[in-house]
Amino acid sequence: MLVKINLPLPETLDPSLTPRQAEILDRAIEVVAAEGLGSFTLKQVAERVGFTEAAIYRHFPDKRALVLALVDRLGRLLLEPAAAHAADASRPPRERLEAVVRHHVSLLTGTGGLPILLFAEGLVAGDEAIMARLRETLRSYLALLAGLLAEIDPGPAPPAIQRAILLLGLPAALGLQQRALPELTLRREEIETLIAQFLRALTTPSLTETAP
Numbered sequence: 001m002l003v004k005i006n007l008p009l010p011e012t013l014d015p016s017l018t019p020r021q022a023e024i025l026d027r028a029i030e031v032v033a034a035e036g037l038g039s040f041t042l043k044q045v046a047e048r049v050g051f052t053e054a055a056i057y058r059h060f061p062d063k064r065a066l067v068l069a070l071v072d073r074l075g076r077l078l079l080e081p082a083a084a085h086a087a088d089a090s091r092p093p094r095e096r097l098e099a100v101v102r103h104h105v106s107l108l109t110g111t112g113g114l115p116i117l118l119f120a121e122g123l124v125a126g127d128e129a130i131m132a133r134l135r136e137t138l139r140s141y142l143a144l145l146a147g148l149l150a151e152i153d154p155g156p157a158p159p160a161i162q163r164a165i166l167l168l169g170l171p172a173a174l175g176l177q178q179r180a181l182p183e184l185t186l187r188r189e190e191i192e193t194l195i196a197q198f199l200r201a202l203t204t205p206s207l208t209e210t211a212p
Contacts, residue, residue, distance in 0.1 A: 014076060017069075021059050024049055025073045028066055033112040037067065037121045071130055074115060075137035078107055079144075086144050093151035097167075098199055100148065104141075104171040105191060113175030142168075152203050163202065170198045 014022060027048035031040045042063055046053045060066040085099040108115060115134075122130040145164035153160075174191065177184055186194070 014073070017073075018059070021069070022073070024056065024059055024066070025070050028070050029074070029111060029114060032067075032070065033114045033117070036117065037125075042066070068129060068133065071118060071133045074107075074111070074118070075133065075140075078104065078115075078137060079140055082141065082144055086148055093148050094199070094203060097145070097148040097152065097203070098195065100145065101167060101171065101199060102192075102195055105174055105195060108171050108175035109178055109191070113178035116172060116175040116179060149203070166202055170194060 017025070024045060028040070028045045030048060031044045034040075035044065042056045043053045045066070046056050049056075056066070060069065081103050082100045085096050085103060088096055088099075091099075118130065119134055121127075122134060142161060142164045145167050146160040149163050149167075150160040174186070174194075177186075
């Protein structure tokens with residue numbers, strides 16, 4: 001499967017990774033997006049980086065260590081920019097929420113829906129180590145969304161964390177479309193329109209709620 005990758009890279013280096021490890025992981029993201037977790041090889045990653053397969057082992061002890069580091073890197077690519085948007089006190093919460101969702105969409109579309117693939121393959125394989133990392137990222141992201149939703153509407157029902165789950169919908173749908181229906185890929189301006197409409201529907205009180 002040919003997958004176009006356009007990673008939204010973090011503004012700061014991950015202190016737990018060397019620059020070479022970060023480069024290897026970014027090339028691995030490209031390979032896994034195209035081949036899937038079960039089919040990709042370290043040789044494919046090495047070829048994309050530009051050195052031998054044996055050289056990979058100087059940076060990661062085995063394929064599994066690379067896969068787990070890849071999952072962690074994707075989590076960081078989601079959470080760090082999202083947290084920066086959420087903490088931007090110069091903007092109202094609705095604008096911050098839109099920036100967070102826009103970033104989430106850009107990550108999913110920029111990786112060919114790779115996080116969707118990882119969840120699916122992790123569940124099918126019963127790989128608890130991968131699923132634990134994915135769940136940890138998801139919980140942190142939902143908490144961030146819930147905080148912004150509570151700022152926009154502090155009402156008690158439904159709870160902000162439940163509303164936050166709905167905000168996974170549009171990014172997930174676009175990521176699924178990237179993998180299953182690539183011929184329906186939307187233009188950037190179409191995605192922006194969908195994001196605006198999606199957030200307006202989820203964060204604007206209904207007429208019955210606002211009526212006296």
